Amino acid sequence: MTLPRIVVVGGGAGGLELVTRLGRKLGKRQRAEIVLVDRNPTHIWKPLLHEVATGALDSGLDEVSYQGHSKGNGYQFQRGTLSDIDRQARRLTLAPILDEDGSVVLPARHLDYDYLVLALGSVSNDFGTPGVTEHCHFLDCPQQAEAFRHDMLNTFLRYSAPERRTHTKLTVGIIGAGATGVELAAELYDASKMLKSYGFTSIESSQVQVHLVEAAPGVLPALPSRIGKAVHQELEKLGVHIHTDTRVTQVTEMGFITAEGEKIETDLSVWAAGIKAPPFLSELGLSTERNHQVKVHPTLQSLDDERIFAFGDCASCPQPDGKRVPPRAQAAHQQAGVLYRNLRAALAGKPLKEFTFRDRGSLISLAHFDAVGSLMRGASARSLFIEGRLAKMFYASLYRMHQFAIHGAIKTGMTVVVDGLNRFLRPKMKLH
Numbered sequence: 001m002t003l004p005r006i007v008v009v010g011g012g013a014g015g016l017e018l019v020t021r022l023g024r025k026l027g028k029r030q031r032a033e034i035v036l037v038d039r040n041p042t043h044i045w046k047p048l049l050h051e052v053a054t055g056a057l058d059s060g061l062d063e064v065s066y067q068g069h070s071k072g073n074g075y076q077f078q079r080g081t082l083s084d085i086d087r088q089a090r091r092l093t094l095a096p097i098l099d100e101d102g103s104v105v106l107p108a109r110h111l112d113y114d115y116l117v118l119a120l121g122s123v124s125n126d127f128g129t130p131g132v133t134e135h136c137h138f139l140d141c142p143q144q145a146e147a148f149r150h151d152m153l154n155t156f157l158r159y160s161a162p163e164r165r166t167h168t169k170l171t172v173g174i175i176g177a178g179a180t181g182v183e184l185a186a187e188l189y190d191a192s193k194m195l196k197s198y199g200f201t202s203i204e205s206s207q208v209q210v211h212l213v214e215a216a217p218g219v220l221p222a223l224p225s226r227i228g229k230a231v232h233q234e235l236e237k238l239g240v241h242i243h244t245d246t247r248v249t250q251v252t253e254m255g256f257i258t259a260e261g262e263k264i265e266t267d268l269s270v271w272a273a274g275i276k277a278p279p280f281l282s283e284l285g286l287s288t289e290r291n292h293q294v295k296v297h298p299t300l301q302s303l304d305d306e307r308i309f310a311f312g313d314c315a316s317c318p319q320p321d322g323k324r325v326p327p328r329a330q331a332a333h334q335q336a337g338v339l340y341r342n343l344r345a346a347l348a349g350k351p352l353k354e355f356t357f358r359d360r361g362s363l364i365s366l367a368h369f370d371a372v373g374s375l376m377r378g379a380s381a382r383s384l385f386i387e388g389r390l391a392k393m394f395y396a397s398l399y400r401m402h403q404f405a406i407h408g409a410i411k412t413g414m415t416v417v418v419d420g421l422n423r424f425l426r427p428k429m430k431l432h
Helices: 013-027 046-054 066-073 142-158 179-197 225-238 279-283 329-348 389-407 409-425
Strands: 005-009 033-038 076-079 082-086 091-094 104-106 109-112 115-118 170-175 208-213 241-243 248-252 255-258 263-265 268-271 308-310 361-366 370-376 383-387
Touching: 005 013, 013 033, 013 066, 013 329, 013 389, 033 066, 046 142, 046 179, 046 389, 066 076, 115 329, 142 170, 142 179, 142 268, 170 179, 170 255, 179 208, 179 225, 179 361, 208 255, 225 241, 225 361, 225 370, 225 383, 308 329, 329 389, 361 389, 370 389, 383 389, 389 409
Parallel strands: 005 033, 005 115, 033 076, 115 308, 170 208, 170 268, 208 241
Antiparallel strands: 082 091, 091 109, 248 255, 255 263, 361 370, 370 383
């Protein structure tokens, strides 16, 4: 008897949590074949990429090998990039895998499915701004975060030269004051202090200047204003130069040019303003939004095919109030739970449940300095504002919850112990 095959494309937080639950419940019991497809061999929680970018987190220690994880959790892993969907034949085409020299390591392949789940996340949206692609770093994946870290370390070394260290400032420009931009700005000041303490650089943190540029009237425009105002104050205390109501119209090798004609010179430039779903999703024959999100029913099924599901940042899911589910990590986590139950229901021929997003609050990390956010009080619309050590503790717990979902209680507990030991055994940041 041939087992039904569920293929999940995308091993981000939501995708990995979904295949883990499906694998443990269906894969191990030989009730279905669960397959995860991702272009990368390893997973790292995306909200931590700003820490990877500054070296505060060593991706080599925290990344999860899909191949190794699949063995113990009842699913299969295939490395590849989705290039086409044949809905009539229920077949995917995976693009060839190339090595660094462009030689084919693994040719194009086909993969049949009974149910397909798209969990491809999002990428930065530069809105066609001239010069962004050529001159800005992005933080959409671990490779981009590592590229920024290497560039950052080299820049600190250059500014350590005797002729430059006394009368110049190392300047970093960040376009976009959403969660990524804000958290990166704070981490950069923390990183500069650590680099000085380890003797990696001779420049002081006072010689580091961070410009945070936001087109909206305030930082964190998607979150409650109370959080944005509190974060604004904390960033200014650190020394961040915040430019609100400022739209960047061009990026050059020397820095930013704003709509008012102001020039902001930078040594390092980062684009963190806006996201969109991967553009190729609009080329697969599925109904999509202008930002390439796949249009889905509240059951997370595609409008065009009941056997194709999409969730997380790459999906446009309607809510009872007419709004769309926001592109946030907690939304993907909640959707993974509903989709797990819906896929089991589909296999059993039972009705599917509609997804309703429940906002649990928002937390922003400001490196080791602080954290700010709010927690929702149950089903009420009121929120509890928190900051300081309590907020930092809740922020850290979000990652532990993700680890618990993919590793279980025992391994997560052991990981907490190992992380505690590493704080004493290893440098506090990655210096190479």
